[in-house]
Amino acid sequence: METRSRKNLNKENDNKRVFVTVGTTKFDKLIQTICKPATLKCLQMLGYSEVLLQIGSGEVIPTDNRPAIKLDYYRYKSSIKEDIESADLIISHAGAGSCLEVLGAKKKLLVVINDELMNNHQLELAYQLYKDKHLYYCTCLNLTETLEDADFTCLEEFQPGKPELFVDHIDKMMGFV
Amino acid sequence: MSLVLIATILGSIIAVVGILCIVFLLFDKSVANVPSKRTKSASLLAVLGSGGHTKEILCLLEHLGSHYQPRYYVLANNDKMSEEKINQMESDKHYKISIHKIPRSREVSQSWITTVISTIYAIFYSIPLVLSIKPEIILCNGPGTCIPICLVGMLLKVAYPVKIVYVESICRVETLSLSGKILYHFADSLIVQWPQLVTKYPKAKYLGRVV
Structure with a gap:
């Protein structure tokens, strides 16, 4: 069922999973950015072969346009704990709950700041956790570079x-x- | 102009509440002092916010020993999640607990003037509740729902040794939340979870991250 490029199969860690979470609201720009061919290519180069997206109430529906990466999504789950635990990298919105849950599970975390939401006090926590070297953060614009x-x-x-x-x-x- | 109006309304509310408290306490004989080294359990009133706030306070309550009983949980009347979570947490502990609901004093993005009115309503609703429970400790961590309860708690303090403890959310790194700013002046203990807050608010206490 999965078609993987031969190049990718030869990679050391070719079965890594990414979990993308936007929390209880929506963050269409993030979903859009993740689904861009350039981002998926970058993830593939880094050895990721599966991307699972939790899209909340967003309007952008992820589409599978790169066969080497398996794309899947859902809107909400009562607990995202399992999806965090089975992922190798979590790309998350800056929500405190999500950040703390991911770090508590001792997973790699990249926080993507929604620059359309200004004065959001939740950014305080993500920024502090970045300063304390617990996570990386970026915006949608420099997501691939940061990755x-x-x-x-x-x-x-x-x-x-x-x-x-x-x-x-x-x-x-x-x-x- | 509207500020003056709000101040007048709030002022008269506080006066009325104060008189009610004094009258209530004059007719009540069970006023006691905290002993120097106590063995008797302490009654606890915890105000649950919503979402992340509930998660944080339940984490703290779970670690408090069985000497904090009975436990009275107060939550906003439209909060279903918190009730479920309390029952989940308490199901194996067999503590004496009860759950009480009060009107929410502020919805997200509610305007200031209607906030004042709903807060006043919530204060009046909280008076008989807090005075009949007479908790020895009130524990809260925001958001708005805790303000009416703590205001009544402050008035209860006039004659009854209740301690008000506010734990600021871990999300607050640089500034206190609105509830935190209000209770900074009145709480017996305001606990913050980031050291930089103590430089801005010297009366706050930093114990390390507690959740």
């Missing part, structure tokens, strides 16, 4: 939060300790 240049091995693992510090604080405040 080509990003060295995910340079990133640092995101450590889970420590609710026990909060519990200690509250216990002290309430006189339990």
Whole structure:
């Protein structure tokens, strides 16, 4: 069923998957950019052979125009956990929930900023996580360049939060300790 | 002009609420102080926001010990997801819990003037609820739904040792949310999750990332 180019079959990691997620809204420009032949070619060169897109309420429907890459999509799922876990790279909108879920699963994350949404405070978190070397970020315009240049091995693992510090604080405040 | 009107309305609301609280507490004998080293469990009221906010606060509540009981969960009346999640989380714990719903004080993109009106409505709705529960600790992390509850909680403070704790969302890196900014002045403890917020808001407490 899958037709892969011979060149790709010879690559070391030729079965890698990309998961693209836009969260609960829509981000048509991202879906459009991913489906451009140039982007798919770039992903193929990097060894990805499957792209799964979660498109939310978007109007752009991904079309399969590059046989070497298997393209699939859906709108929403109650949990995207499994799709994150089975992917090798996640390309996500800047939503805090998505960023934290991906980093929590210790996956490679590229955040694409929606420059049509200004003053979005969610960008604060994505930018901070970039500064702390947990992810890369770009806009739709430089997505392929970023994919080509990003060295995910340079990133640092995101450590889970420590609710026990909060519990200690509250216990002290309430006189339990 | 409209600002003056809003200020007057808010001022009179706070006055009325204050009088109601004092009257209520005068007729109530169960006023107690927090002992220096307590063994008795503390009643807890948690305000659940929606989406990411709910996720964060449930993560914290899950780690609080069984000495925080009974637990009263307050959520906006149009929030179905949070109720499901509470039941999921509490199903294996067998804590004493109850769920209470209040009107939402602000929908996303609601205008300011209608926000004031719906907040006033939510405050009046919250008065009997908070005064009858008399929680020892009120825990919230935004968004708007927690404001009416905390306002009533502040007035309850006049005669009852309730602690108000606000945990700012991890999404807030550079500035506090509107709820955070309001409660910065009134909460007993305002916890932030990024160190740079403490330089801007010195009364805030940074413990590290807690969710």
